[in-house]
Amino acid sequence: MAAELTVPHLVGKYRPVLDQALESIRTRAYWSPHPEHPKAYGENGTLSAAEGKAAFDAVLGSRLDLGQPGTDDWCGAETSPYGPELGVTYPHVDPDVLLPAMRAAMTAWRDAGPETRAVVCLEILARISARTHEFAHAVMHTSGQAFMMAFQAGGPHAQDRGLEAVAHAFAEQDRTPASAPWSKPQGKRDPLTLEKSFTPVPRGIALLIGCNTFPTWNGYPGLFASLATGNAVLVKPHPRAVLPLALTVQVAREVLTEAGFSPDLVALAAEREGEGIAKELAPRPEIRIIDYTGSTAFGTWLETNAHQAQVYTEKAGVNTVVIDSTDDYKGMLANLAFSLSLYSGQMCTTPQNLLIPRDGISTDAGAKSFDEVVTDLSAAVTGLLSDDTRAAGLLGALVNPGVKGRLDAAPEYGEVALASRTVDLPEFPGATVRTPAVVKQDAAKPVTGQDGEPAYLSECFGPVSFAVAVDSSAHAVDLLRRTIREKGAMTVAAYTTSPEVEKAVEEACFDECAQLSLNLTGGVYVNQTAAFSDFHGSGGNPAANSALTDGAFVANRFRVIEVRREAAAGTA
Amino acid sequence: MAAELTVPHLVGKYRPVLDQALESIRTRAYWSPHPEHPKAYGENGTLSAAEGKAAFDAVLGSRLDLGQPGTDDWCGAETSPYGPELGVTYPHVDPDVLLPAMRAAMTAWRDAGPETRAVVCLEILARISARTHEFAHAVMHTSGQAFMMAFQAGGPHAQDRGLEAVAHAFAEQDRTPASAPWSKPQGKRDPLTLEKSFTPVPRGIALLIGCNTFPTWNGYPGLFASLATGNAVLVKPHPRAVLPLALTVQVAREVLTEAGFSPDLVALAAEREGEGIAKELAPRPEIRIIDYTGSTAFGTWLETNAHQAQVYTEKAGVNTVVIDSTDDYKGMLANLAFSLSLYSGQMCTTPQNLLIPRDGISTDAGAKSFDEVVTDLSAAVTGLLSDDTRAAGLLGALVNPGVKGRLDAAPEYGEVALASRTVDLPEFPGATVRTPAVVKQDAAKPVTGQDGEPAYLSECFGPVSFAVAVDSSAHAVDLLRRTIREKGAMTVAAYTTSPEVEKAVEEACFDECAQLSLNLTGGVYVNQTAAFSDFHGSGGNPAANSALTDGAFVANRFRVIEVRREAAAGTA
Structure with missing residues (x-):
């Protein structure tokens, strides 16, 4: 474990950021810790424009080995909407090997508690932020977004949405104290007294099904909401927009390892075009949460068939x-x-x-x-x-x-x-x-x-x-x-x-x-929403069954387990 | 409208109770405003033991006319597990008439806002509390519970669970401010500024499907969680345990009317034994929330068939x-x-x-x-x-x-x-x-x-x-x-x-x-949970998909609609 990734260090470094995010989701005021301007990067360990481009160029044509258990093959056939083939290959996994490893990784992550999970998530986001120039090219050459949009929407704005999800997840887990005494008066008799503990526990493995147009912006809320609430997350990107999420998984696995957790809390499930692994993975009993952005047809299929999971969908609509x-x-x-x-x-x-x-x-x-x-x-x-x-x-x-x-x-x-x-x-x-x-x-x-x-x-x-x-x-x-x-x-x-x-x-x-x-007539547009302030979707009409990000988006990703004991009758 | 039911009066009367409930669900300390002892009743407008018994006796053999739209018939054939037939008949309704009336009632209720809804719910609970002795007999003679248990579990403990749900519902709606200014710096240019409003809106009509054994205790959390978040609630009691919930609906309609709202925000759907109206009502498009306590078979049917609704179930388990x-x-x-x-x-x-x-x-x-x-x-x-x-x-x-x-x-x-x-x-x-x-x-x-x-x-x-x-x-x-x-x-x-x-x-x-x-060895038993402190069920195993009461139980019963406007370009 690198010395700088001890939990106390991470708490000291990120608790102020978390507190500011918690304040922002309450006031809905403007706030972001992630600079929007490309020129803001290049110092303090962040990649400059040239360094980001070089990092992107270096990954082209390479095999992105994430060190995942159950890797049985390699796949990847992305072609940029701008023309070039990316030539990157990714691990193709055997779920029967990978999913048990992910499940096993969850116990220590659960025991770490909400604050540790939050600050580890913030370190992941900070490392992604430092590589924003690299991610911008990855988003541009998978979504077809112009560079500046790929930079902003795929970089700081996506990171904001991820941080917003972490804040909501922390707030929701923080509603119940870790422990509490309880004493009920009984008139003249002694009161009934109990010691109670309350532990947020994860639902299981979360499946994130990414989309082609906004792989990071639409992916980060679900990814970080699930991870911050103790779940492992299996990331199934769109076959034409793998790279931005594969890099995200890479960063997450790196940070988790350095912080002393299993990297298998976040893994990638890449697939060949037409393989349709989402339909195979979604109904598996290990999968307890699904986040999906894409067509109405498959979103509705998930809502009606993956009963064992909490399903969060963003589908099509007519604006x-x-x-x-x-x-x-x-x-x-x-x-x-x-x-x-x-x-x-x-x-x-x-x-x-x-x-x-x-x-x-x-x-x-x-x-x-x-x-x-x-x-x-x-x-x-x-x-x-x-x-x-x-x-x-x-x-x-x-x-x-x-x-x-x-x-x-x-x-x-x-x-x-x-x-x-x-x-x-x-x-x-x-x-x-x-x-x-x-x-x-x-x-x-x-x-x-x-x-x-x-x-x-x-x-x-x-x-x-x-x-x-x-x-x-x-x-x-x-x-x-x-x-x-x-x-x-x-x-x-x-x-x-x-x-x-x-x-x-x-x-x-x-x-x-x-x-x-x-009556928008200035520099704010109907198609843009700002994290911490604007809700994306309502969750109440057929276009989406959830909103980014509110209490409902996070509250059912974990459950609270109470253990109560007689206060007087100690057992050890 | 009775003078004492103005909103300012209700806020003055109940805001301290609400605040205490909000504090209790955070600290999980013991608290209840509802006395457990039968002798605590009989003063300050509450029914004494004799008055409660007399009120119960008076309702036996009567027609409970709730004044509901779409009443096409009367039904009811409850027999007490203690022997006597209750002889009470209830409105049998035509959903095609009742549901539109319930839907129409929601607009004013939505516009009233979270605090008004909370204090109106607390007035409903207070009036139920005042009639605890009457409810005790109704619960006893439908569930078969002994009198003291029917009194406590069907009275104050059920009322506590209802109040707990109101508190959670209020807290969840209160996370987002009603309005907020937003200003995003633009370097040397003028900042982008917007005025934003955030309105909690209901999902639609909630269907509460009651059980035979704990009609009020298991019914109140869903009923009050839905009502406090702006929804209308259609109460479908178990055919053998109608009276406690019918009296509840009666009180709710009375309070809503006096407070200036439509009584049709809460209505009863009684049925003949074997009619099975829950299966007809549950998949209707007007029904957007379902709360259910009962068999695993029907609970699973609801979870897999009522896709248009948020479904909260408590089913069977093995303890x-x-x-x-x-x-x-x-x-x-x-x-x-x-x-x-x-x-x-x-x-x-x-x-x-x-x-x-x-x-x-x-x-x-x-x-x-x-x-x-x-x-x-x-x-x-x-x-x-x-x-x-x-x-x-x-x-x-x-x-x-x-x-x-x-x-x-x-x-x-x-x-x-x-x-x-x-x-x-x-x-x-x-x-x-x-x-x-x-x-x-x-x-x-x-x-x-x-x-x-x-x-x-x-x-x-x-x-x-x-x-x-x-x-x-x-x-x-x-x-x-x-x-x-x-x-x-x-x-x-x-x-x-x-x-x-x-x-x-x-x-x-x-x-x-x-x-x-x-290691429970004293006066607290594994089968009892205390509202505001203990969770009932976890929502994470096959016995129940939700817990009483946490954020997840309330967060998806409403959605937040944001309206944002250019701050500078006034429109009126």
């Missing part, structure tokens, strides 16, 4: 913007244009349906017809993305051919108000970079899908949005309610200067359980 | 006592004798299997052989229950013919060490009152059931316990682990003076997730 009126027309257009463009609309939080009254809206720039709003929004997008270099920096690359296919099919949905264009990226000729398309629809005569329902009511993941003409703002709110209830929503946005419409939209979001952003 | 050694042999025997006798073993927490080394145990009264321990325990039970009046006061009546059938079949399981005897109860000649039986088994050659497994590994609900000869204490711990893992356990007890055995039992309980009582 709506109600556009009723604004006192900052230009700000609204700029804000929406950015939201539609960021990562080519490949965020679970990107708006899909823009509901605009057929008769137009009132703005500080005068009345605007439906067509004018759509045209002006299209122009705002076009303006934002006019320069190819800047455009590529916002858009990133399409993550897979499915997204491109939906974009190419956009004209089938109706009149194309804003056509997608191809952005050339000389540095990465293999990348597919596209600007978003906006398609007009009319709620009164919608283009329907194969199910006979309006096509805009199905998730069209990627850079396609629908400008939907509605009868009125009241109609928009009705459609919003229906969309959330039937399809789910990670986000809702609305623009209105009317207190009545604002109230109606709020009521819809309260009733149907969706997170609402109102 | 074990490991008897290794003791320094208070007499105290141990007295304590166990009481535990086996209380309510004729009809508690989900009653020990079933007493694991005793075949070669005997060491005690402060010298070495005792297996047979001696069993004989001495049998004598302790016989002594405790030698007086018929005292015996009836502990035993109560058998709740239904199924229990009697299992007791009558006890000789099939092996050598009867302690035979059950019939206790005459002149006051209630129709009551079936029996002392507990103890049956010997040998783990090396057990009597097996139809499944080929040892019969003692199946729950034998009622006054039958098995004294199981095991190879050693280590063997007992192995059997304990297997029993918890495969069958579940609400309680585990152990007697040992050996630190090694104590540690082994503790480890088993940590690993398999069961609540442990060690």
Whole structure:
């Protein structure tokens, strides 16, 4: 054990950070210990931009041996959405060997208690933070995010979400004291007295099923929530986004070992494309917690089949913007244009349906017809993305051919108000970079899908949005309610200067359980949430059964076992 | 609205009680605002013993009209386990009428906020407390509990569990502020600023499925946890234990009305015997929360079929006592004798299997052989229950013919060490009152059931316990682990003076997730738990998927909806 990783040292180093995180999740004020600016790295043991790039380059083409028990083979076939093959291979494991090792590792981790677990988790996060430049390349070349977004969302923002989960996990375990005396008066007789101890115990092995688009940001909350509550975590990354989570597992195993715990508390389960090991692992009796981000189909399968586990899912949804009126027309257009463009609309939080009254809206720039709003929004997008270099920096690359296919099919949905264009990226000729398309629809005569329902009511993941003409703002709110209830929503946005419409939209979001952003016209976007302050998802509509991060996300990952003894009758 | 039920009045009256409850669930110290002694009632608006009996007598043979929407008929056919028919009829409802009314009632309740909901719940509990003597008779004549137990467990202890749930629900909702400013520095530019509001919103309608043996004690945690978090609650009592929960619904509707809310936030769904409305109600889309106490078969059905709901279940288990050694042999025997006798073993927490080394145990009264321990325990039970009046006061009546059938079949399981005897109860000649039986088994050659497994590994609900000869204490711990893992356990007890055995039992309980009582020899019994301090069940083994009451029991009954707005761009 390295001298600097003794528990007292870790507590001294990280308890102030933990306390600040605990304070932040209560006040919901802005806070982050993880710098957002790339130039903030390179000193105090953190990798500089050049060092991070070199570290990433060094791992390309290599075998990432994590020293895991039950490694029976090697696999890995990631190709960057920017073109290059990564060539990294990872351990392919035999669960019948690995899972018992993980289970055995849990006893000492459980006995270590909540504070030790929290500070060890914070050391893991700190080492990941130090390698943020390296992780940024790994996220960029698996998700297709542009570098700056991969750096921020895949680095400090993901680390924030991990730390937030640790804080919630600690707070929840800390609600009950480790021990307590108990004395019940009995009138004139002696009181009944007991000594009680309360021990948070883990549920078992947690399975984290990662996604292609945000491997770290969507993965860290579940990973750290489970680990901080005493569970071992088996990380099953998306076959096309293994590297960021494999590096995460590597760091975790390194820190756990140095802190005197078994590295098998965190392990990687990589797979070959199409192998489908998540479906084999999820129902196993050893797996007691599952965190999943991905398609509705498999998320629902997990919810209905993995009964032995607590299942936390984030699935698909249809995000709506109600556009009723604004006192900052230009700000609204700029804000929406950015939201539609960021990562080519490949965020679970990107708006899909823009509901605009057929008769137009009132703005500080005068009345605007439906067509004018759509045209002006299209122009705002076009303006934002006019320069190819800047455009590529916002858009990133399409993550897979499915997204491109939906974009190419956009004209089938109706009149194309804003056509997608191809952005050339000389540095990465293999990348597919596209600007978003906006398609007009009319709620009164919608283009329907194969199910006979309006096509805009199905998730069209990627850079396609629908400008939907509605009868009125009241109609928009009705459609919003229906969309959330039937399809789910990670986000809702609305623009209105009317207190009545604002109230109606709020009521819809309260009733149907969706997170609402109102009148965003500045530098905060509906598709972004800040850890410690904003909830990601509500957990109360079909898009996700949990929110990042609240008490419900952590409280059932452990149980409290009470041992009570006669206070008087000592046994030893 | 009665003047005294304004919100400020309720807050003034109950906020100190709520604060004391919040403090108690943190310290786990003894506390209760609900007197346990029958003589404590009769003043300050509470019913005396005679008044309570008169109120109970008045309701017998009556129609309990709760004024519920959708009442299409009347039903009720309860017969007291003590003999008399109760003759009370209750509303039989059309869910297609009632559920929409309940849903409509939720908006104002949600908007009232956590503190108002908490103090209204506390007023409901206070009015129930004032009628404790009346409830005691209702619980006695549905569950078969003896009067004093029905009074305490069905009265103050149930009210404590309800208040505990309100406290946890409030604490969980109070973790996030109602509103918060947010300001993120942007270097030399102006900070990004937002105004955020956070509103706890209910999941929907909660379905409480009550049990026959503890209608209030097992019902109140779910009822008050759901109500305090903003949900409406539909109470579906066991057809043989309707009255205690019907009176509860009556009080709740009365208080809600007086406080200015819709009474339809709490409603009763009574049914005819064999109608099975729980199975119809549970999968309905309006039902988003289910609390259930009862058989494993239906509990598992709910867990696997009511996917649209959060499902909290308490099912069957097999409770074990490991008897290794003791320094208070007499105290141990007295304590166990009481535990086996209380309510004729009809508690989900009653020990079933007493694991005793075949070669005997060491005690402060010298070495005792297996047979001696069993004989001495049998004598302790016989002594405790030698007086018929005292015996009836502990035993109560058998709740239904199924229990009697299992007791009558006890000789099939092996050598009867302690035979059950019939206790005459002149006051209630129709009551079936029996002392507990103890049956010997040998783990090396057990009597097996139809499944080929040892019969003692199946729950034998009622006054039958098995004294199981095991190879050693280590063997007992192995059997304990297997029993918890495969069958579940609400309680585990152990007697040992050996630190090694104590540690082994503790480890088993940590690993398999069961609540442990060690060396109880005084006036606290393994089958009793105290609200605010003891957890009932662990939620981590097959006997129950939740514990009473912890954060996990309340955290997912509501969701938090955030509304964020540009701080600078006012909209009104």
